[in-house]
Amino acid sequence: MNRKPAQKPPEVGTTGHQWDGIEELNNPLPRWWLWTFYACIAFALVYSVLYPAWPMISRATPGLLGYSTRGAVAAEIQAFADANAPIRAQLVAADLTEIADNSKLNEYATNVGASVFRTWCAQCHGSGAAGVQAAGYPNLLDDDWLWGGDIASIHTTITNGIRNTTSSDARYSEMPKFGEILTGDQIAELVQYVRSISGQTNDAVLAASGAALFADNCIACHGEAGLGNRDLGAPNLTDAIWLYGGDVTALTHTITYARFGVMPNWSPRLSEADIRSVAVYVHGLGGGE
Secondary structure (H helix, E strand, O other), X not given: OOOOOOOOOOOOXXXXXXXXXXXXXXXXXXXXXXXXXXXXXXXXXXXXXXXXXXXXXXXXXXXXXXXXXXXXXXXXXXXXXXXXXXXXXXXXXXXXHHHHHOHXXXXXXXXXXXXXXXXXHHHHHOOOOOOEHHHOEOOOOOOOXXXXXXXXXXXXXXXXXEOOOOOOOOEXXXXXXXXXXXXXXXHHHHHHHHHHHOOOOOOHHHHHHHHHHHHHHOHXXXXXXXXXXXXXXXXXXXXOOOOOOOOHHHHHHHHHHOOOOOEOOOOOOOOHHHHHHHHHHHHOOOOOO
């Protein structure tokens, strides 16, 4: 039986390129790869015609279909806004003190308020609302409130802010810089007196001298017993809660240079429904009265 001699595969040509004696062969690409490559090119051309694709000076080409990812997101947001419109209207119309009694309304406000808080408030008060003492951002979990911790007071504070220049109704108080009024020794005496009424270790001799200084300079705002005054935003000096710290160094700095923390008024940036929601959320964290 005669057998045909095996055919030698055709010799592959080269591209003519050569590096260190190694020639580059000119192997043809597989047909399936070529057709896939051509299909991708065709798809890209069709896509660039139908959808936004080519960047221009101020915008991209819109595409024949007029599709926009921004428009799709905006439409989805609007759909949720429309769906929540009735309960948001109910939230705005409700008495602040009665929101907690309406389980559905309270649940909605708490969930929305938590989202608003994480977006706008956590930067200063912390994600857990415990504040940052070194920077003077108050802890919202305790029961010590400069301007009141009932839900109406919290709502007013969020709406108008504190010591800002953008709201005429902002909470406002200003402690004098006693470093310009009293001597260093007198400030040291005041520090020891404040530490004595707050139950901290103190120099009894200096504290006794500081009592008279406190009566002459401090009771107008903090009261005779140092219990503070919420109408003035003056803190209670007899407890263990300190916005800027209650150690000797912190108290000396506070009395000498005063403090002037500022909180923005959120009414220009948040809707009334969102302000009420975050007020409900903060009030429900445990420190609200």
